Amino acid sequence: MTVKIKGFIENSLIEWPGNIVSIIFLPHCNMRCPYCHATHLVREPNELESIPVTSITKKIAQNRDWLDGVVITGGEVTLHHDVDLLISTFKELGLRVRIDTNGTNPHVIDDYIQRGLIDCVAMDIKAPLLEEKYRDVAGGFCNVRDIEKSIRLIMDSGIEYEFRTTVCPSFLDGADIVSIAQSIAGSSKYILQAFRPNNCLDDSMLNVVPYSEVEMAGFAKEAQKFVKNCFVRGEEMKVLSSNW
């Protein structure tokens, strides 16, 4: 297996609400979002030591009795060969698998869905689906048609999914959030993540003042007109726990 693993969290109760999961981090990304917190995975991934795949699969197999699943994140997961083989080892253990993606490789996402490899997809939507706007937020070239394709195939897939947007005041305002929500109208879940000015890919982001909680809640309320299940990150846990 050629896939390089650069980070591993053995267990998390909050990463995939309702599931106890291990988290695997893969290197490299084809975007350069200025606010990205995965700086080490994106900027200098080859300088990070790789964790042997076998040590991780062994640890996960040992924890099988209490683990529900595995989240594979990055970086950008769909850039890598052999991720399907990695996923297959977890599926053979009866674990659920979620991948996180920026949606730039719809054919890979489609392949994983068609082969029944993944149980959930979490896809970032960086901006309204306009080439120039998307490029601003993603920090470079991006084919918005591919983003649209990924959105459609995920919404039509029948598997669990969520869309997410990091709401950074330098790039997005309330009208942009409404525009994104319109483009995913009727989807099952849309999460707004507050921008955090720390450890960002672009140092100039450190001086940007995030939106307030009240402003974020206002964006979510507007987006709920198109996606009923739209929350600010953290709020969905409160809803879940009120149902327990």
Ligand code: SF4
């Ligand atoms: S935030 Fe942007 S640059 Fe960072 S991993 Fe995600 S898509 Fe890549």
